[in-house]
Amino acid sequence: MIKFHPSIQQLSQFADGTLSSTEAxxxxxxxxxxxxxxxxxxxxxxxxxEVAFPETIDSTESEFSGMLEMITSQEVDAGIQVTPKNHIIDLDGKTFELPRTLTRFADSIGNWSHLVGKLWQAPVDIGGDTVANFIYMEKGGSVPEHTHRGSEMTLVINGEFSDGISEYDTGDFMVMNGEHKHSPSTQADEGCLVFSIVDKPLHFTSGWARLINPFSHLFFK
Structure with a gap:
């Protein structure tokens, strides 16, 4: 069950086209x-x-659904085409279905690399200066405790994890910043796959991971 959603302000700005392209x-x-x-x-x-066309508005619910379909299918890079194979990520014998919006970037997913412990990461080229990644945590995997120099937006694609703040499930959306300190981990048998966008390097706050901080900018690319 999805418990964490974009804010009312984010949804409103998305609907009127004023949300940044990465956040949208x-x-x-x-x-x-x-x-x-x-x-x-x-x-x-x-x-x-109704505000834009007060004298002509007489649309049915299906027409509004069509408008929503058009908005949510707009591409950051209009040149990328979607094919059926792009709906699936294969990882170590496991398959994960991507949300439709992300399928257009399937050909922009880089190679999977092993981080620490039971963590895997694949970069996604979405354009611009922000950094996007698919991150997969195997059962028992965790990300060292950290806070954020900027902001981190995360969407759970499949599975569940907890981070000391709350518990998250498939479809949950969250935004973290410098006010948050957490350590994501999962005990789910299927592990957990998330899509994450950050605009600045993480700042690790405990244990050996603090040694990475002077070099974190090297991984922010």
Missing amino acids: LIVSAHCDMCSQCRNKLELYIEANA
């Missing part, structure tokens, strides 16, 4: 997975249409 990307991917947020978007789109 991950919000759109969440909406692919969350009927509750899709329904809210339809209401915002309807309200925007």
Whole structure:
């Protein structure tokens, strides 16, 4: 069950097209997975249409659904085409279905690399200066405790994890910043796959991981 969603402000800005392209990307991917947020978007789109075209607004619910479909399918890079194979990520014998919004970047996913312990990472080229990654935690895997020099937006693609702040499940969306300190880990048998976007390097706060901090900028690429 999805418990964590984009804020009302994020959904409203997404509907009227004022959300940044990177933030809109991950919000759109969440909406692919969350009927509750899709329904809210339809209401915002309807309200925007009534304001923009007060004398002509007489659209049906299906038309608003069509508008939502158009907005959530807009591409950051309009040149990338989606094919059916791009809906699936294969990783060590496991398959994960991507939200529709992320399928257009399937050909932009780099090689998987082993980080520490039971952590795996694959970079995703979404354009711009932000850093996007798929991160997979095997059962028993964890990310060392850290806070954030900037912001980190995360969407759970499959599985569940906890971080000392809360517990998250498939479809959950969260934003972390310098006010948060956490250590994500999973005990799920299938592990946990997340999509994450950060705009500055993490700052590790405990144990041996603090030794990485002077070099963290080298991994921020």
